[in-house]
Amino acid sequence: MIFAIKRLFQIVSSKSVLKLVWNCKNISEFHNFVSLLLFKMSKSQSFLYPIAPKSKTVDNFHGTEITDLYRSLEDPDSEITKDYVEQQNKISQPFLEDCPEWKKFNEKITKLWNYPKYTCPWREGDNYYFFKNDGLQNQSVLFKLKNLNDPDPRVFLDPNQLSEDGTVALSTTAFSDDGKIFAYGLSESGSDWIKIKIKDVETDREYGEVLEKIKFSSIAWTHDNKGFFYSQYPDQDGKTDGSETQANENEKLFYHRIGDPQSNDTLCVEFPNEPIWRTDPIVSDCGKYLILNVVKDCRDNMVYYADLEKEGHITKNLTIYPIINEFEADYEYITNNGLNMIFRTNKDAPNYQLIVIDFNNPNKKHWKTLIKEHDTDVIDEVLCCAHNYLIISYMHDVKNVLKVFDLTSGNYIRDFPLDIGTVSLSGERKFTEIFFTFISFLNPGTIYRFDFANGIQSEPEVYRDIKLNLKKFEKEDYIVEQIFYKSRDNTKVPMFVIRKKTKEVQPRPCLLYGYGGFNVSLNPTFNITGLMFIDTFDGVLAYPNIRGGGEYGEKWHNSGRLLNKQNVFDDFQHAAKYLINNKYTTKNKLMIQGGSNGGLLVGACINQTPELFGAAVAQVGVMDMLRFHKFTIGIAWCSDYGNPSEKKEDFENLYKYSPLHNVHEPRNDIEEYPSTLLLTADHDDRVSPLHSLKFAAALQDAVRSSKFQNKPILLRVYTKAGHGAGKPTAKKIEEATDIMTFAFKSLEIDQVNL
Incomplete structure (x- = not known):
């Protein structure tokens, strides 16, 4: 140690070093001085x-x-x-x-990392689910609850059991409409490629099929609970494990029936003359329609739809109808009443607005504004819940503001008070309760529950307050x-x-x-x-x-x-x-x-x-x-x-x-x-x-x-x-x-x- 300090002294003039050492009041200041000296050496x-x-x-x-x-x-x-x-x-x-x-x-x-982390719970059928990480688990674990007061949550899927080093991750999940079947996508070593597997919710029985060649795809269940839409890339030359550089082209929309091998899946939609287009399927809240977003880059999408009731059993290419057939703005499906579809869009509204498009008469001149664009605040996220309400998260100077509107009239109803921070929402139109997580620079997360059945003016309750395992940390x-x-x-x-x-x-x-x-x-x-x-x-x-x-x-x-x-x-x-x-x-x-x-x-x-x-x-x-x-x-x-x-x-x-x-x-x-x-x-x-x-x-x-x-x-x-x-x-x-x-x-x- 003495030799090392002597060597440090040689870096600068002896007088200046001795003066600095002499002025050190304690061992902490001496350590700081040595750190600065090491910086000079570096x-x-x-x-x-x-x-x-x-x-x-x-x-x-x-x-x-x-x-x-x-x-x-x-x-x-x-x-x-x-x-x-x-x-x-x-x-x-x-x-x-x-x-x-x-x-x-x-x-x-x-x-610091070793503290329990939770996501918002959400409901699927008769059960609730949430992700939890005990602190240092490589991957968060999916838990199942019979009800919100269930004292013994059951592990439903633990990705940590799928690889010794934790490099297999759960990247996407989707439950059937009745909540009885679970489809999930797994990625390996951080790649965007996923493999979709399927399991029974009550018995944990894994179905035999594994779907592959999938990237950037959602899973959209039909409401008969017999299968789902997903997007797949064709076979390409060479490997597809995430370490390749080949361009991804010619994605196609397929329908998978539970229990069938992937080779039997139905090709529903493709655009053979547009190799860089990608498809994103959504089944409407009522289950009658497929809303198909078509994208080619990272902004602006076209919108097509198919009538699933008319299609019946999906055994051939779907007949799709264009609603938005040019890349000019963003359109995000929120919910629908029959063929009156509600979208969040920045078409003619840089801060976004909610509009209603009648799919029977989709010409732009017939579009109606449900909730108009705010002068300064951006509509950041929209959730339809409790049958007839819209929860809208606005962004005001990079801080979230949560508001409730009536779905039918678009009238404002109330605010949920929040501090400076960010909100994520969880809920569905068919359920009366919602959850939202508030996080900030100094708050790892507070999860709130609000039930519209208790009255629209009732107050949200804290469902879970996430805490660090540190006695020293004080927000103040x-x-x-x-x-x-x-x-x-x-x-x-x-x-x-x-x-x-x-x-x-x-x-x-x-x-x-x-x-x-x-x-x-x-x-x-x-x-x-x-x-x-x-x-x-x-x-x-x-x-x-x-x-x-x-x-x-x-x-x-x-x-x-x-x-x-x-x-x-x-x-x-x-x-x-x-x-x-x-x-x-x-x-x-x-x-x-x-x-x-x-x-x-x-x-x-x-x-x-x-x-x-x-x-x-x-x-x-x-x-x-x-x-x-x-x-x-x-x-x-x-x-x-x-x-x-x-x-x-x-x-x-x-x-x-x-x-x-x-x-x-x-x-x-x-x-x-x-x-x-x-x-x-x-x-x-x-x-x-x-x-x-x-x-x-x-x-x-x-x-x-x-x-x-x-x-x-x-x-x-x-x-x-x-x-x-x-x-x-x-x-x-x-x-x-x-x-x-x-x-x-x-x-x-x-x-x-x-």
Whole structure:
């Protein structure tokens, strides 16, 4: 220990070190001093990065030739790629896991994670169901209740019994209308591919058939309880385990009869001339109609329907009738009275409205408005329940507001009071009771029950209050602020800032998290890793609701997509500037993080303004914006990004910010990249790992000989994991530990509470 301290003293001048040591009042301050000194040492680290083989492949985009230097890394099965991944992990894993603090962070995160987690209960037939995780179970367990007062819930399905390492996940569930048969989809190693199995509710008997080649499909039971609709892809060349990159095309709608092999399933609908169209089946609340949503990307859908009573036994292609036959807006089926169908839509209503379409007379001029668009608040979620009521969750400045309306007249009835947070709903039209879960940055979840049979003006009751297994955690010790800052074009952008209560704001380590795309809102949520960041480093969490999301409806989304995508990056960078200028943090204390489209956000920002950030974590990011549409389901993202192959203006726009194509060699201190950690997984068939592999190769090649780049550029590739859905708890904790360790080693941390 003495030798180590002496070695540290050699890093800086002896006088300054002795003065700092002399001023340490206790062992804690001395530990903080040593941490800062280690940070200074880390600045001088050098890394021998793997050299990726370069390709001479040239693509021509509308007359512009682009050389793809790292094309060979697109093949996940080549020895070149496997060797490259192995070499990268040999650098990143020791950097993280050999740090003495890794084990301490892991122990603390494990302790924080270890509390019972519940979902809203819901009713199916004569039974109630809910998911529960005792704390550290890899997958949540599905429980069955005879009634809400049942003191002995029975395990109905435990995915943890399906694999030793917890990498088999329950990804979708659907009960028959009478609640007596259960269909469920299982995914393996984080892949989007699922296999559907079926079991009897009362006897637990598994039916023999297994349905395969399924991805992005719902399960829609017919009300005779004899079978269900689902969507299936045809056989494709090569493997389909989630590690492949082949584009997903030619999805078709099938009907499965219980007890039959999949080979006997009826092909109901297909669009052979539209290979990228996908189908999403819904059986109407009355059971008489099939509502078929048709999508081709991540926004706007067409609507068809079939009369199931007229069809009778489903043994051939369905006759489908077009209701909406162009991709112009979003339409979400809510419920129906006969052929009067109620939809949530943003057609002529950027904040969404509820409309009634008479399927007997579907011309737009005959549509009726049931609940009109709000001037400022967005209709976020709608639930029809208790036969004649609509529960609508509005989003007001990124906070949910819950209102009740009459289904027939559309008249407002009442509010349910809520704090700042996010609500998820559970209930059905045929039942009088609903459940809703309220969560916030400081509340892991409060589940409420409301029964319309008790009177419309009665109050919701707390059904379950989820608690942490921590005596130290007190909500009163923290503060949640919502501030509005100006972006580059003076647009006001909201941002939540969570920190410990102090008399005044002081620069602290800060984690800035963003997404900004696909109409996805970054709502208040409870995040264990974020809570640990605050508690361990006396840190700050910041969540800017940047453009591209759905926080303010379709206008907010549109202002951050296609040719407006740069607004997303500007909003995020100005969030960082606001936090620095207002003393929440400093550049060397600031780490940015984002996943998927948020990984693209991080990649673009470290290229554009590396001087703003001390560290960056990009998880499963979209990094090659000229070829994203070539792999798995990537073609669907053209609705947000554009298509570089088909439109010159899209190519020119994407080329400007594509992380892979805008990597630079640091030529001065300002251009030095922040410490960067790229995270991906070998079974991610949503955003293929090739994006992160190619970006890492470009970054490391650019900084390899730069005397101005002292901070690490690391790539970590996890095994038997995917894009995120279904990830077992053990792998979540491992990844969270890696991120915490990376923050500790990369930022100026002056205090560590373990």
